Structure formats: structure tokens, C-alpha cells
Amino acid sequence: MQRAVILFGPPGSGKGTQGSLIAEKLNFYYLETSKLLEERFRDAKKGDYVEAEGKRYSFLKEKELWASGVLNSPPFVTVIAQVAVKELHRAKKSLLLSGSPRTVYEAKVLTPLLRRLYGKENIRIVMLELKEEETIKRNSQRRICELMRHPILSTKETASLTICPLDGSKLVRREGLDDPENIRTRLQQYAERTFPMLEYFESQGFKVQKVDAGRSVAEVYESIMKAITA
């Protein structure tokens, strides 16, 4: 049976860390839109575009938005996510989506698609909750590894780490994305554009499981596993 899990939460809530742990444990495909976008942006050339709803979205313009902490144009991201979801479903994968959907617009397109492909009873939605001051603190201290870009959540357990526990490569800061100005923009974007998805999901009859993300990685992981295997 193929299943789908949607995981969302504010920047710094550990979506990336938890997403990869859970996907590995359950053998789900971990669809991380931010990574998809990052790859596409790296290769983007002048003139590359995506067509959505009769409009052209330039990759280079979207790359600028992304670099400033503003969310990408929902139709642009939605097209990219839709294509990936359809391909993965055809490949018989169960999915863990993190960072997508990220706007109500995107949720309104992706949720019915997932429902059609996977069936409502096979979809779980988890929202990670984190206090604003904790979000700011974690984001300003966040690091990733140089080799695989594994996210290292800033917690007291990871404070003294200097190399990636998985591959031994150096831990570095994400240039630009984790600057204070950028973090404030991303928090505001979350509150205005991502958080309202909660109401949308509930209006569609989904029970959104809320998990306190202000605890250790292991504790949060346990709670998410409980929520999605219940």
C-alpha cells in the first residue's frame, strides 16, 4: 500500500532532519521541494522557464526570490512538485513531503492530487510547532554539511559537533538563507502563507496532527512516528 505524509512547520522546526529520518525508517521517498528547487536553480540558465496557468515563470527570477527569503511563486513551485509527485506515484513510492505544499495555493492543488493517487485514508498530515524565539535562535545557528547538505539542527545535543555524523564532512552555514534579515522574512512568510494551510486541510476533513518541535530530535521523531502510524 502506498502512503503519503505531509510534514510542515516553521523554519528551524526540524522538517529536514525529521523528514529524512522518517523517510529512511519507513522506506518512503523523501520529496523535499527546497532541495529540488536548489538543484534546478544551480543549473538554471537565462531564458529557462516553467509555464503555469498561462504565465511564464523565469528560473532566474525565482532564484532571486528564493535567495532573499521570499517564497517562490506558488504556480511555479506547484508545477515542479506536481510533476515529481506523479512520477513517484507511478514508481510505486510512498511519499514524505517536506516543504511542500508551502502555500494555501499549492495545498489546494497538491492535496486533491495526493488524494486521488493515494486515497484520503492513506494520507497523514503533521504540523511541527515551535515558539518564535526558538525558531530565530535555531535558524541563526543552523549548519549543513558540505558534502551532502545534511541539515544539522541546532540543539544542545549538536552544539559541539564540527563534522557531519553521517559522512564526516565539514559543517558550514548556509550562505544567505540563514542571515538574520532573511530569517525574519522567512518567519513572516511562514505565518502569512504557510500556517493558513492548517485551516485548509481541516476544511477538507483531514486531521492535522500537531507535534511540539521544541524537544530533542529523538523525542520529536517518536511523536511524529506515533502520529503517522496511528
Ligand SMILES: [Zn+2]
Ligand atoms: Zn553529511
